[in-house]
Structure formats: C-alpha cells, structure tokens
Amino acid sequence: xxxxxxxxxxxxxxxxxxxxxxxxxxxxxxxxxxxxxxxxxxxxxxxxxxxxxxxxxxxxxxxxxxxxxxxxxxxxxxxxxxxxxxxxxxxxxxxxxxxxxxxxxxxxxx
Numbered sequence: 001x002x003x004x005x006x007x008x009x010x011x012x013x014x015x016x017x018x019x020x021x022x023x024x025x026x027x028x029x030x031x032x033x034x035x036x037x038x039x040x041x042x043x044x045x046x047x048x049x050x051x052x053x054x055x056x057x058x059x060x061x062x063x064x065x066x067x068x069x070x071x072x073x074x075x076x077x078x079x080x081x082x083x084x085x086x087x088x089x090x091x092x093x094x095x096x097x098x099x100x101x102x103x104x105x106x107x108x109x110x
Contacts, residue, residue, distance in 0.1 A: 003107055005106075005107055008102075013093070013100040019089055023084050023108075028088075029084040030107045031082040034077075035077075036072065036075060037067070038099060040096065046065065046095040047064075047092065047093070050092075061082065062075055
C-alpha cells in the first residue's frame, strides 16, 4: 500500500462547485490542511465545502462561512484531519465569481 504526500491548488473558485479531490474505488485520502483565501479586497465572500460519499449523498463540511476581504480561513489545521474515503468527492464553492483560492495538503493512500 503506497502513501503519497500531495498538494492541490485551485485558483479563482466561484459560484460553480469545483472538485478539490476525488478518490477512486481502491484509494482514499486524508486531508491534513485546507486553506481558503478571499481574493477580493473590498467584499466578504461566503464559502462552502461539501463531501459526496459513494452513495451520492452530499453533506456540508462547511456551509456559508464568511471570509472577510483579503482574509483566509484554515478549514483543516492543527492536527485535525478530514477523511475522503474510497469513491468520495470533496468540493468547494464561493458566493462570488473568481473570488477564492484553495490550498489543500493531503495524504493519498492507494
């Protein structure tokens, strides 16, 4: 079983949900860091992070959390972990077009 340390960078996320991570049926991932940054200097944004499981059920990890202008949110940090099990998908969306950068550090287990 291989363990791979990886980063994922998404820029200018907007009002259409964007996939941060997706696991295949034979793999899983552990998110060890997730940072969301508001790129706008004059407007707060609301962000949501959703997880869809292998039965296509979607739940919120974060829902409509405000990030102030130019601010950041550390959604996973300080020893906290988020498990993305086999055949799961992690997505992010913002309330404003082209407004959020996403940085995710994770361990992929295949």
